[in-house]
Amino acid sequence: MINVMQNEKEYTISVSIPFKKVAFSETPSKRDFKEFAEKVFETYTNVIAQALEARMKACASNLIKHSDSIKYCDDKYITYVRKSGGEHTFSFNAYETMRGLVKKVQQYKLGELTKSEIKQIAKSLYWVEDKSDIGEYTFQDLIDVINEYRDFK
Numbered sequence: 001m002i003n004v005m006q007n008e009k010e011y012t013i014s015v016s017i018p019f020k021k022v023a024f025s026e027t028p029s030k031r032d033f034k035e036f037a038e039k040v041f042e043t044y045t046n047v048i049a050q051a052l053e054a055r056m057k058a059c060a061s062n063l064i065k066h067s068d069s070i071k072y073c074d075d076k077y078i079t080y081v082r083k084s085g086g087e088h089t090f091s092f093n094a095y096e097t098m099r100g101l102v103k104k105v106q107q108y109k110l111g112e113l114t115k116s117e118i119k120q121i122a123k124s125l126y127w128v129e130d131k132s133d134i135g136e137y138t139f140q141d142l143i144d145v146i147n148e149y150r151d152f153k
Contacts, residue, residue: 054127
């Protein structure tokens with residue numbers, strides 16, 4: 001259904017999906033999710049590492065690009081004004097976390113990741129250009145794993 005009002009449209013989409021009953025042993029559990037998460041993480045290891053490296057490069061590049069408009073600087077943060085007028089903060093801690101995280105990711109250490117590291121991975125996924133499926137796993141699976149895995153920490 002589409003309703004058109006003055007200067008706006010309202011879209012309503014309705015989908016009916018029948019319930020599908022499965023045996024109790026086939027329902028998802030935390031144990032099953034962890035196994036799934038580890039497989040997705042391992043499958044997308046190179047993508048995650050490349051995303052972290054791309055984000056690090058973008059952070060450094062933006063800092064250099066806006067070095068003439070530094071508003072605040074201390075031993076943890078540098079805040080600068082973008083050409084658009086908005087402020088952005090470069091965090092030394094986040095940058096160093098990403099630097100060490102690349103190696104950790106390449107060693108498949110999903111269980112050892114901290115919430116802060118998982119947050120950096122989530123933020124770096126923005127920089128992935130090719131969001132194609134890899135084998136049976138989708139890029140959305142990776143996003144879901146990163147988001148859900150924080151709950152286990």
